[in-house]
Every structure is written in structure tokens, then in C-alpha cells.
Amino acid sequence: MKLKTSARPWRQGMLAAALLLSLGAAQAQSLDELGKSLTPVGAERKGNAAGTIPEWTGGIAKAPAGFNIDKFSTYPFADDKPLYTITAANMEQYKANLTPGQMELMRRYPSYKLNVYTTRRTAAYRQSVYDNAKAEASSVKLVEGGNGVTGIKKSNIPFPIPKSGIEVIWNHIFRDLGGSVTRYSADFPVQSDxxxxxxxxxxxxxxxxxxxxxxxxxxxxxxxxxxAPANSAGEVALVHEPINQVEEPRLAWQYNPGQRRVIRAPELAYDSPGIGADGLRTNDDLNGYNGAPDRYDWKLVGKKEMIVPYNNAKLADRSLKYTQIIGKTNINPDLLRYELHRVWVVEANLKPGKRHIYAKRVFYVDEDSWAVLHADQYDARGQLWRVREVFGTQIPYVPTFASSGEVLYDLQARRYLVNALTNEEKQPEFGKKYEVSDFSSAALRRMGR
Incomplete structure (x- = not known):
């Protein structure tokens, strides 16, 4: 019912209070569905009506007997074959489930294609992640402006039932990777040749x-x-990421081996160039998105069924050499797996008076893991500029949903950047316990030496 402008203030107040109570009751009822009709992190448990997205039945929460981490790439769907392949020739047939970035990459690069496989809802987390999400969800609130949260202690999913785009992004930022992870990885800025x-x-x-x-x-x-390379070796960056970034902005330091000293580095944020990226990514590009969200207005477009990178264990195959993965214009598509999944679509538009090289960003966030799997990013003219893909992968022995690598295609520079490949590096280490002193400026100086 629409209120008349002549309604008395006390009546408006009573109606507003009643509305808030009804919203509170609806929220409480929804939270009761965590672990029931909803998964423990807030995704729809059921599949879709077409049967192309299955029910979530717990994901892969532990590795099977005899699991060998060095043969992770052959587990668990090595025998799957693509259901179909999308190229520039047939993409119009599938455009309802494709992003603008995917379609533009197919138009530009004949070697870029999507091999689409049977959807496997493998995402799963530790039981403590589920328990903390449910225990704290009713007490967690956004701070003024959305640039932080309050009422959170242990939860990695502050808003399992999001009501806004910024809440979806906070879920992505907070999501768990096994408590801790040390990752040994390689990045590749690929030139136009x-x-x-x-x-x-x-x-x-x-x-x-x-x-x-x-x-x-x-x-x-x-x-x-x-x-590596030798001219950059020894550089170390340290970040302390706050929960409430209204009260306290990101704290960052950098060790410069040439000067042999630690300096404060507030520039390690937002759209400043990422270290080792040859100008192809911003600091807040890494991992799909990271850092303070205060420069954008965040619009929750809704949930859609989209074809996104998923279950990309094959990309982590330790028998692969980097030269087999990286092509002239794009990653070798036959090493990649795409599936149809429900994702939250969030559109970020630059606030008036704020500065960032991206005027608009559209994120596609997996409902089962809260990981950003794809992002289309636009310049100040409204032109599609950079396309980010994150190759989501369930790590069963942790368990957590991480990635086998990331890529960012710069359509204007006709170059691209590959991040976080591990094929020729040491295995990642999950779950180690750290102290705050391990992330001090003194520790930063020791690591630089």
C-alpha cells in the first residue's frame, strides 16, 4: 500500500516499525533454512528446473582413500568429456548464459573457446565455516556506507542471505581458504607477440x-x-586487512631490497599497478576483487545461470609446462573446464567524485563458494576494457574452494596477464597456524634479506 503524503508522522513511524519487524521475521526465517533448503553458506540446495544444474549434496568435503596431491589433476572427473563447445560461430545460441567479456574474447581471438562440461557442485568448506556462518549471521551488520562490517568474530560468510551487492562482495572477501595458505606461484605478462x-x-x-x-x-x-625475475627478487609486501575500513584503512608496508628498508605503502590498494604485472592489473584486481569497496556503488543485479570456469583441476596438472598453458592471445582452452552454475551478478559503478581506472565492473560470484569467477571491467567511456577469469577448483583435502590460476585479458592493449599458476612450483600449504608477529614489519625485513 502506498502512503499518502498527508499521513501523520506517528502513523508513518508505526507503519515503518511494522515493516522492519516483518523484514526481521523474514530474515530470521530465512536464516533457519541454512543447512536445510539452503546450503550452509546460503546457496539454493536444489537444482534448476531444466536439470542442467544438480542439487548440492555436500560437495567434496574430504579426499578419498589413497588420494595423491601430485595427481590432483586426474581427480575426480578426469573421464568427463565436454557436452558442447562454444565458439564465435555458435555463441549467439548460448548468449543468455555468457558474459559480454566472454563473447568479446570469442569475437577477437579465434583460439578462445569454452568447453562446457556436466555441472558438478563440488564446493565445500570446513564444518567450522558452516557453524560460524549460521551462529553470527543475525548479528552481522554493514557499517555506514557499507565500507566494513560489525558484529563479526569468526565467520567467513558474513551475509549468507545477501540483500545487496556490497554484502555479496563482503562474502567474497571474507571467504575461507583453509584458515591459512602459503602459495608458490608464477605470473606471466604476455606481450602482443x-x-x-x-x-x-x-x-x-x-x-x-x-x-x-x-x-x-x-x-x-x-x-x-x-x-623472480632477478631485478625484482627480494621485494616483499605486507598487508593487514581491516574488517571495518571506516575506522581504519588498509595497512600496508613494502621492503625495497635496493634501499634495504621497510616503508609504509598506502599505494598498495585500489587501482595502483599490481607488482610484477607489467601494468596489466590493479592491486584490487587480484583474486577477482580485494580491498575496500568505498569507491563504488554496488548494485545487486540478481542471480543468473551462467557458464563459468569450474572444477579446473586439469589446469593444475604438474606434468604441464607453462609453455603448454600460455598461448599467443589466450590460455590453452583445452586445459580449461566451464560449467553452468548459478551466480550472483553484482554491478559496481564508480561514485561521483571518486577516482579509479575502472568506471564500471560487473562481477559473477559463485553461489556455492562466494568466489568471484568472472569480472568484466569498463573504462570511463563505457567501453569494455579488461576481462578477468578465475579458474575455480575444489581442494578436497582442506576442504576449500580455491583456484588453479587467474587470467586478465586487456582488450585495448591486446595483451594478457596470467596469475597464480603452480605447475612448476612447490605445492601450496594449507592450514598452518601463524602468529601476528609473523606479519610484522620486522618479519617483513627478515624475509627481504
């Missing part, structure tokens, strides 16, 4: 909720050490 030079790094991330005595107001601690 297909040539590239590997950059290598050691990344260590620990979630504050996984630590015994973290500092107040912390989501996670992050250390990034460059080990």
Missing part, C-alpha cells in the same frame, strides 16, 4: 579468525615475496 617472462612469488595469507590472538578489526594478514 606471445612472448612472456615469468615472475615468481611466495604468498602467505592467514585469516585472523584462524589465529589465536589476532589484533582487533582484522580480516586477514598477507605477505607477498617476489623471488
Amino acid at each position: 606471445g612472448s612472456f617472462t615469468a615472475g615468481k612469488r611466495i604468498e602467505t595469507i592467514s585469516w585472523a579468525s584462524y589465529m589465536d590472538n589476532p589484533e582487533p578489526n582484522r580480516i586477514l594478514y598477507f605477505m607477498n615475496q617476489i623471488t
Whole structure:
């Protein structure tokens, strides 16, 4: 019922209070469905009407007997064959389930295609992630402007039933990777002629909720050490990521091996160029999206069925050489797996008076894991500029939903950047316990040396 403008203020107040109560009751009822009609992290448990998306039955929450991490790429769907392949020639047939970025890549690069497989809803987390999400969901709130949350202690899914785009993004930022992870990886800025030079790094991330005595107001601690090429080796960056970024902005430091000293590095945020990326990504591009969301207005477009990268264990095959993965214009498509999944679509538009090289960003966030799997990013003219793909993969022995790598295609520069490949590197290490002192400026200086 529409209120008349002549309604008395007290009546408007009573109606508003009644509306808030009804909304509160609906929210409480919805939260009761976690672990029932909804998965423990808030996804729809049931499949779709067409039967092309199955029911979620728990994902892959543990590795089977005899599981060998070095043969991870052959598990568990190595015998699957593509249901169909999408190319520029037939993409119009599937455009309802494709992003603008995917279609533009097919138009530009004949070697870019999507091999689409049977949908497998493998995403699963540790039981503590499920328990904390349900226990804290009713108390978690956005701070003013959405640039942070309050009422959270241990949860990695602050908003399992999101009501806004910013809540979806906070779920992505908070989501768990086994409590902590140390990842040994390689990045490749690929030039327009297909040539590239590997950059290598050691990344260590620990979630504050996984630590015994973290500092107040912390989501996670992050250390990034460059080990190659030689002219960059020894650079180390350290980030303390706050929960409430209204009260406290991101804290960042950098060790410069030339100067042999640690300096504060507030520029390690937003659209400043990412280390080792040859100008092909911003700092907040990494991992699909990271950092403070305050420069954008976040619109929740809704949930859609989209063809996205999923179950990409094959890309992590340790028998593969990087030269077999990286092509002239795009990653070898026969090493990639795409599936039809329900995703939250979130559109971010730059706020008036704020600055960022991306005027608009559209994110596609997996309902089962809260991971960004795809992002289309636009310049100030409204032109599609960069296309990000994150090759989602369930890691059963943790369990967590991570990735086998990322790629960002720059349509204007006609170059692309591959991030976080691990094929020729050491295996990642999940679940190690860290202390706050492991992420201090003193630790940063020791690591640089």
C-alpha cells in the first residue's frame, strides 16, 4: 500500500516499525533454512528446473582413500568429456548464459573457446565455516556506507542471505581458504607477440579468525615475496586487512631490497599497478576483487545461470609446462573446464567524485563458494576494457574452494596477464597456524634479506 503524503508522522513511524519487524521475521526465517533448503553458506540446495544444474549434496568435503596431491589433476572427473563447445560461430545460441567479456574474447581471438562440461557442485568448506556462518549471521551488520562490517568474530560468510551487492562482495572477501595458505606461484605478462617472462612469488595469507590472538578489526594478514625475475627478487609486501575500513584503512608496508628498508605503502590498494604485472592489473584486481569497496556503488543485479570456469583441476596438472598453458592471445582452452552454475551478478559503478581506472565492473560470484569467477571491467567511456577469469577448483583435502590460476585479458592493449599458476612450483600449504608477529614489519625485513 502506498502512503499518502498527508499521513501523520506517528502513523508513518508505526507503519515503518511494522515493516522492519516483518523484514526481521523474514530474515530470521530465512536464516533457519541454512543447512536445510539452503546450503550452509546460503546457496539454493536444489537444482534448476531444466536439470542442467544438480542439487548440492555436500560437495567434496574430504579426499578419498589413497588420494595423491601430485595427481590432483586426474581427480575426480578426469573421464568427463565436454557436452558442447562454444565458439564465435555458435555463441549467439548460448548468449543468455555468457558474459559480454566472454563473447568479446570469442569475437577477437579465434583460439578462445569454452568447453562446457556436466555441472558438478563440488564446493565445500570446513564444518567450522558452516557453524560460524549460521551462529553470527543475525548479528552481522554493514557499517555506514557499507565500507566494513560489525558484529563479526569468526565467520567467513558474513551475509549468507545477501540483500545487496556490497554484502555479496563482503562474502567474497571474507571467504575461507583453509584458515591459512602459503602459495608458490608464477605470473606471466604476455606481450602482443606471445612472448612472456615469468615472475615468481611466495604468498602467505592467514585469516585472523584462524589465529589465536589476532589484533582487533582484522580480516586477514598477507605477505607477498617476489623471488623472480632477478631485478625484482627480494621485494616483499605486507598487508593487514581491516574488517571495518571506516575506522581504519588498509595497512600496508613494502621492503625495497635496493634501499634495504621497510616503508609504509598506502599505494598498495585500489587501482595502483599490481607488482610484477607489467601494468596489466590493479592491486584490487587480484583474486577477482580485494580491498575496500568505498569507491563504488554496488548494485545487486540478481542471480543468473551462467557458464563459468569450474572444477579446473586439469589446469593444475604438474606434468604441464607453462609453455603448454600460455598461448599467443589466450590460455590453452583445452586445459580449461566451464560449467553452468548459478551466480550472483553484482554491478559496481564508480561514485561521483571518486577516482579509479575502472568506471564500471560487473562481477559473477559463485553461489556455492562466494568466489568471484568472472569480472568484466569498463573504462570511463563505457567501453569494455579488461576481462578477468578465475579458474575455480575444489581442494578436497582442506576442504576449500580455491583456484588453479587467474587470467586478465586487456582488450585495448591486446595483451594478457596470467596469475597464480603452480605447475612448476612447490605445492601450496594449507592450514598452518601463524602468529601476528609473523606479519610484522620486522618479519617483513627478515624475509627481504
